[in-house]
Each structure stands twice: as structure tokens, then as C-alpha cells.
Amino acid sequence: MSCFETIQDYAFRSLGYGERLLPRSDFTLCEHFTLIGSGMIWNIYYGVLAVVTGFFLANLLAVAKNSNSSWARKPAEWFIFLFRGSPLFIQFFFAYSLFLNLKSVSSFFDPLSSAWAGALIVLFLNTAAYSAEIFYGALQSIPRGDIEAADAYGLTGWSRFRKVMWPTTMRLAWPAYTNEAIFLFHATTLVFVSGFPAWRQKGDALYYAKYLADKTFNPFVPYPILAFYFILLTLVIIFFFGLINKRLNRHLPQSQRTKVKYKPNLMR
């Protein structure tokens, strides 16, 4: 079987298209690359949706944690503590068995016990908590001068936040937020090893890498391929976040702009 046919058969295997049976013996390098690459679709799906939706909740949470009213502050603090203080792995297990229980309450909750919805919700809440802590830290370190300038212009309330505080927060937080996004993409590999079932062997990249490593009993081929895909993905994320960073800092002189670099000092 040529490599082209393999790609036709397995490129969208993780979504359920193409050949139904996974290869069982005589694995070729092409099959390794195609299957693991097919699984990457799920990693990208979880990562992109969780980052985009998590971003909005994270902003809300950061503002709530920064507020003077304890009615807003306390829930935000507890939410962030809950999701940052416990392992994502256990959160997945807990959520999955919780969703299974909910399923017996009403059929409305049915999708939650499958990975595409249930795991996405956990990842969304998780990344919202981590990002909120980053945004909160940035909100706290807005230079006093910026706020005084806003006051001098007569800006108050929403317009002060929208026009002065929020852009500065994003500028300060962006390098750390880039790291968070990268780690979130890494964390998506936990989905199918932590309770959520890979229905009809439709799994993510790690699921297929593990399948191949278990079948061939040779970890030296599938895992480096997985690593290759993830390093590629990391570079793509850095590129996109770098573009946004450039736009955020477009008013600054060239020499004062900070570049987004993969500097994982603060990690999840």
C-alpha cells in the first residue's frame, strides 16, 4: 500500500472517516505519521476552542478578582484556587464521573459524557482560571501614571477600563499568556487517558501514539513523531501570538517592543 493510499485511509480517521479498522501489524512510518497527525485534529480542536472561550471568562474573572466588592471577588478567588490548586488529570476524572451521574438525571446532559463536549468544558474552565491569574497579575501592575492620565482626561468607569486599563493589561500579560496557551495545547493530550472514552477509536495524537507504541512495543518511533508535531504546533502558536503582540505594541518605538519568546518561567 502506497503512502498516498494510507493518507487517504487514515488522514481523518480520528473524526471517523476513511478506513474503520486501525492497522494491526507491519506498521509503516507513513502510517505512524498519518495516524498521529490525524489525532492532532482533536488536540487543535480542544486547544483553539478552549483558548478562545477561556479568554473571555478569564477577563471577567480577573476583573472580578480585582474588584473591591467581596461579592464579586470571593467567587472569582475560589474559582481560580479550585482550578489552579488541583491537577487537571483529577479534574478530568471527577468531571467525567460527575457527567455520567448527570446523564441519568436528564438526557439533556448526554453530550457531556462524551469527550468532545465534556473534556472541552473542563479545559475551558481550567484555562480560564490560569489565564485569569495572569490577567489579574497584569491588572495589578498597570503603571499608576496610565490611570492618572486617564483620570486627567476625564475618563471614568467603562470607558477608562476599555480605553486605558484593558489594553495595558493585555500588553503586560501577553508573553505569559502565550505560554499558558502553549501549555493548554500540551494539556489537551490528557483527555483520552483520563476517563473520557475514545469512541470507536477516535482519539487524539497521544491516543494513537500510545496505540502504536503498545502494538509495536517500540516507543522510539511514535513518541518522537508526536514530539515533532507538538514542536511544530508550538511554533505556530508562537507565530500567531507574536502577530497579536505586535499589534498590541504597535504604538511603541521599535526598540521598546518586547517580543513574544517561548520563555516558560511561569508554568501551569
Add this chain to the structure above:
Amino acid sequence: MRSAIFSFCSDPATLETFQWMSCYLTTGKHMAFYVSFGTVLLLLAFAAPSALLFGFGGAMAARARFLPLNWLGRGYIAIVRGVPDIAFFLFFVIALDQGLEYLRHKVKCPDWDQPIRQGNDFIVCDIAKLPLGNSAQWIHETYGFALAVVTFAIVFGAFAANVLYGAMQAVPHAQIETAEAYGLTPRQTFWRILVPQMWTYALPGLSNLWMVLIKATPLLFLLGVEDIVYWAKELGGSKTANFTAYPHPDWRTQYFLALLVFYLAFTKVSEVVLNRITTRLSHGQATLAGEAQRKTT
């Protein structure tokens, strides 16, 4: 089945809720569950210092003037950090096992002529197996645990190397120049000037790393060690009266909730302790935190 702790546990079906619970929570399997919390702490006790050691080595390599060593250090940090850690855990557990068996095979059975990889099998001679096929159960468990510790050390060593490398760079350059002016050799400068001063810069990163390490311990489950996740799954699953004296429906949600609470408490306590250490260590240092302390007192 072990004998029960409370005398009234002989016939659980007749008991009231409170007594039933106290019997249920003291069965032999639950005792194993409680002991597995010790496994997690033991893992941390071994993995944290060895990761620090790996990290120190990695940071030293990344600073080395000798280019291949420099590349090795930087490559180690970059690759381990760029790839999901679970992939590394799953990889190293098999790779280390096969690597060790391969080495022992080469030493112990030099006149073995068949290939080691035959199709989908990895075949070494019997006396090269690790652990040996006839060894006791506890040796198997210890070997599995040791592999897990080494894997944690390699993965988190890269995280630590990154932190320590940054800390070494953060020590004010004037300190190094002064040491050179006094005629200290590079080695003396490193051990007497750089290393004692870098810890205050490394501490925030290392505290963060400790939290990450705590939150990575449930991954032991993936490495085949019978840890708290294993027991929570095992004990939480629904039990029928045919197989146990304590039948109950699916309680996994409750068991995982208990694990969540355990981890939340653990990270909270760590945070408080680490904050105290940071405050104490920044006392009298020429950093912002040290300066802030000087002004308040």
C-alpha cells in the same frame, strides 16, 4: 480478607449508616488506599531532589563554554519543555526499561545470535530481564516505582534547569567581576560566588515548579503504579453484593472529590510554607523584596 478493626463489623448488612461507614472505610482495600497517599509523598520526596540535581546539571551544561555540552544542555531544556509531559512519561517508562534490558543483555548474554527486535516483540535472554521473572512482587513494585522516579527526575529536571539557568544569569554581573578581580578561578567563582547567591533568584521559579510537581503526581497512574487514582477508580466503581460485603452504587464521583480536596489542601499548605521561606530568604538581599522589607522595619 483482613480481620476488621471494629468488632461489630462481622456482618455489615445489618449495620446502621454510621457504623456501616466506619466499617466500610476501614476495610483492607481502604487501608491500601490510605497507604497509597504515602506513595505520592514518597514519590515527591525522591523526585524533587533528583529533579533538582538533573536541573543543576542541565543548567551547568547550558552555561558551558564547551559547545557540544552547551548544545546538549540547551537541547535537553528545549525539547522536554516543548513536548507534552505525558508523552515523555509514557515514552521514558518503556524506553528506560528496554534500554536497561538491552544493556544487561549485551553484558550477560554475549553469544546470543538472534535479533532483539523481532517484529513487534522485544526479546532479551531470560537472565537479562528486569526485574527477573522469578523475583518477588515487591521487587516488581519497587522497580516500577524507581522507573517512575527517574522519569519524573528527567522531565522536571528540564523545568528546573530552565529556572536555575535563569537564576544564574540573574546574579549581578558585578559580583562575578569582583571575584575575577580577586583572582578566583572560574570554578571557584562558580561554586563560591554564583551558586550561593543564585537561590534567592531561583526560589520563585522553584516554588512554582514544586506546585507543578505536586499536580503531576497523579500521572503515576499512567505509569502503572498503584497510586491514589488507581485506588479511587477501584474502590469507587459500583459493587454488587455477590463480590463484597459492602455493596454500593457508583461512588467514583465522591472518591475523586476526595482526591481533589486532598490536592487542594496540599497545594494550599505548600503555598503558605513557600511564601514564608521566600520572605525569610529575601531578608537582607539586594532585591526588590529585600528592599521592601528593609523599608518597613
